[in-house]
Amino acid sequence: MQNPHVIFGVLIAMGAVWTLGWAIIMARSGRSIPVEQLERSENRIRVGLLGGLAAIAIVVFVLSLPRLPFAGSRRAELGPPQVTITATAVQWGWIISRDRLTAGIPIEFDVTSRDVNHDFAIYDPDGRLLTQVQAMPGYINRLVYRFSAPGTYTVRCLEYCGVGHHMMTARLTVARQE
Numbered sequence: 001m002q003n004p005h006v007i008f009g010v011l012i013a014m015g016a017v018w019t020l021g022w023a024i025i026m027a028r029s030g031r032s033i034p035v036e037q038l039e040r041s042e043n044r045i046r047v048g049l050l051g052g053l054a055a056i057a058i059v060v061f062v063l064s065l066p067r068l069p070f071a072g073s074r075r076a077e078l079g080p081p082q083v084t085i086t087a088t089a090v091q092w093g094w095i096i097s098r099d100r101l102t103a104g105i106p107i108e109f110d111v112t113s114r115d116v117n118h119d120f121a122i123y124d125p126d127g128r129l130l131t132q133v134q135a136m137p138g139y140i141n142r143l144v145y146r147f148s149a150p151g152t153y154t155v156r157c158l159e160y161c162g163v164g165h166h167m168m169t170a171r172l173t174v175a176r177q178e
């Protein structure tokens with residue numbers, strides 16, 4: 001699951017590195033220095049700036065690898081799915097093999113499309129996006145997810161797919177685990 005605070009923190013850190021680099025450039029711009037020397041030192045700042053941002057990006061990439069929403073890493077995290085559901089997109093609706101689900105167990109959604117590209121996205125009862133995967137003709141994309149609480153969840157399409165795109169909603173009723 002994405003943590004908005006982490007994403008926000010990373011953006012702030014990258015912005016701070018960028019601002020610091022520019023602050024150094026601006027602080028130096030008041031002095032008169034021979035142009036060759038200036039080019040050399042500004043180049044060092046540019047390389048340092050690029051290197052700093054690249055280092056942050058590499059660290060974030062490595063740290064976020066286990067959290068990628070791919071079916072394999074979700075299965076490793078949640079255990080083997082106990083229920084498999086097929087979700088097929090059509091212009092403009094969803095054909096879902098079962099809409100009554102159980103909270104607390106890993107569920108696999110096998111998502112595909114009959115016509116064009118769509119996107120299968122699950123929203124919680126408060127309208128927050130929980131997880132999503134592309135629905136593509138000719139492919140089955142597997143999404144493994146565990147609902148943490150019972151409630152009525154909404155499926156929406158997140159890939160613009162034509163004039164009826166906004167009508168592509170479905171309900172998933174999630175019940176408490178027996």
Ligand SMILES: [Cu+2]
Nearest residue numbers: 157159161165
């Ligand atoms: Cu759509």
